Amino acid sequence: MMSGKHFKAHEVSCCIKYFIFGFNIIFWLLGVAFLGIGLWAWSEKFSVFLGIIFFLELTAGVLAFVFKDWIKDQLNFFINNNIRAYRDDIDLQNLIDFTQEYWECCGAFGADDWNLNIYFNCTDSNPSREKCGVPFSCCTKDPAEDVINTQCGYDIRAKAVSEQRTFIYIKGCVPQFEKWLQDNLTVVAGIFIGIALLQIFGICLAQNLVSDIEVVRESCLFT
Known part of the structure; x- marks a missing residue:
């Protein structure tokens, strides 16, 4: 005991x-x-x-x-692959939309990356109504608008780049992410x-x- x-x-x-x-x-x-x-x-x-x-x-x-350069390339590869499958998976679509809205960006390195998607590419043979467009998450936001205009990106890439700037984000998500890291390096x-x-x-x-x-x-x- x-x-x-x-x-x-x-x-x-x-x-x-x-x-x-x-x-x-x-x-x-x-x-x-x-x-x-x-x-x-x-x-x-x-x-x-x-x-x-x-x-x-x-x-x-x-x-x-x-x-860091390799990581940037992998991020570019990841985003572009997801752009191709944008309409194939609703969860993936929501992820891309969230990313583009949060970082105020469009595509990996620019809006033309959406040519990788069969619905948004600008080829003459594309019958889609979204041809030469971008998802609504690429559009700049008007604080006065309460309802999201899901058609705001239609035909936008058929316009001159100078005109595109008024309606959509021009910068890609990879450089925007890099900029965020640099701006918040101390916090991170x-x-x-x-x-x-x-x-x-x-x-x-x-x-x-x-x-x-x-x-x-x-x-x-x-x-």
Whole structure:
């Protein structure tokens, strides 16, 4: 039978346990999938898992800086592929529309990228009513309009570029994204640094918790 003296001498720190719990709640907000992996890591090797995540994020940050041109090419490839399939998938269509509206852009590098889509291309053989047009998400917004005009991009690319500027966004989404990153570099860096510090803090707490558990376990064996 274990003595009361044993539990007074060796107990797992309550503060550390609650800190660990709070730390995992923060990561839960990042997604259910991450929580599932985190719960597995908690029961197996929690501090090791956090160390791996931190290393992978650090590596991803370095690679993103070194291979930024490659990443830009991949983003261009991704957007253009989705332009081709714009009418094939409603979820994909909503994603592209959201992207173009949010970044105030049109196509990967310009409105003419919509020639890749069979409904919007400007070939003479195209029978579509949307020929030489762009989706409504490329159109500049009039604050006075309450209802979206889904036909605002019809025939717009048949006009001169100088005239297009009045009705649609001319800049592509790739350069707009690059501009956003440059304008918000401090904020983006701060977020990643903050996440990294949280993870380092979590690794330290997890290591302390493991140490306390080992002490209690050893005490149980020799009591």
